[in-house]
Amino acid sequence: MTNGDEVRTVRDISGAGAVRRPAPRPGTRVPLARxxxxxxxxxxxxxxxxxxxxxxxxxxxxxxxxxxxxxxxxxxxxxxxxxxxDPASVAAALLDEHERILQGRLAYGPPPLGPGAPPAQRLTAFYTAAVQHLERHLPLALGTRPGPARFAGATYGQWRAHVRGLLAAAGAADPDASVDVLLSPLAPEVYQFQRYTLGFAPERIAEALGRLACGVLPDNRIG
Incomplete structure (x- = not known):
């Protein structure tokens, strides 16, 4: 020991012997491995x-x-x-990063996507934003778990709550049974089929969904 300091002994990684190092004094800041x-x-x-x-x-x-x-x-x-x-969980993590932005716009953005517009207009704006989202990130959406697993995901739950709220605000009959029907056109496989098998432009798909929104929801209440 030197100057009364405690000494600890560690073995170097080469195994050639022990290396003696003075222990840090009380209060000394030591970089944490964590x-x-x-x-x-x-x-x-x-x-x-x-x-x-x-x-x-x-x-x-x-x-x-x-x-x-x-x-x-x-x-x-x-x-x-x-x-x-697995790869699906990697895709889901990537998709989640992008979907948080859309969720923020739905909750806090300006109308008609955000609060303050009639339900039909908000649903139309949601469809347009969702189509844009799928257009940008379709490979990731297709890479996530298909079928029933998708319905258990956080994003589907958030979208479902949003659309159900619009249905309820509009006074639509049986929002619980209707909401999944309105979300079904946004399944990645459906969008892939329309976009690349049938060759529909994103604008055409969004316009068709907008007509669906206006046909389903009365436009006389603020959502």
Whole structure:
């Protein structure tokens, strides 16, 4: 010991011997390994999501594998699996980042998408925004879990609550049974079929959904 300081002994990584280091004095600020781990985790997640978004855009979304994502992101398989169990969960995380913006516009944006316009106008604006969202992010939407799993997702629940609220505000009959019918045209597979198999322009799809909104909802109440 030197100058009364406590000394701790650690073995260097080469195994060549012990390295004696003075212990930090009380009150000394020591960089925390946990902080470095958090920074590494944030960086790895950003790399994974950026690489995955590129893969989902370039390839058939449901053909993308975890090995491909790990290789493109420059991370190990273990690192990837610690954060995401499968490619669909990676796609869902990416899509969630984009969908938060739309949710904010629905809740706090100016009318007619945000509060303050009649329900039919708000539903029309919602359809237009959702079509734009699908046009930009269709590969990600197709890469998420299809079928029943989609209905359990946070985004579908939020969209369902929004449209159901518009139906109720308009005095529509049986909002609970009607809401899923009105959301069904926004299924990624439906949009893909209309957009790329039938060749409809996004504007044509949005206009048709707007006519549906006006036909279903009376335009005489503020939503």
């Amino acid at each position: 902080s470095r781990q958090r920074a590494d985790a944030v960086r790895n997640r950003a790399q994974i999501l950026a690489a995955a978004e590129q893969l989902f855009t370039e390839r058939e979304p449901r053909s993308v594998t975890m090995d491909q994502i790990a290789k493109a992101a420059g991370v190990g398989r273990a690192t990837l699996y610690r954060r995401f169990p």
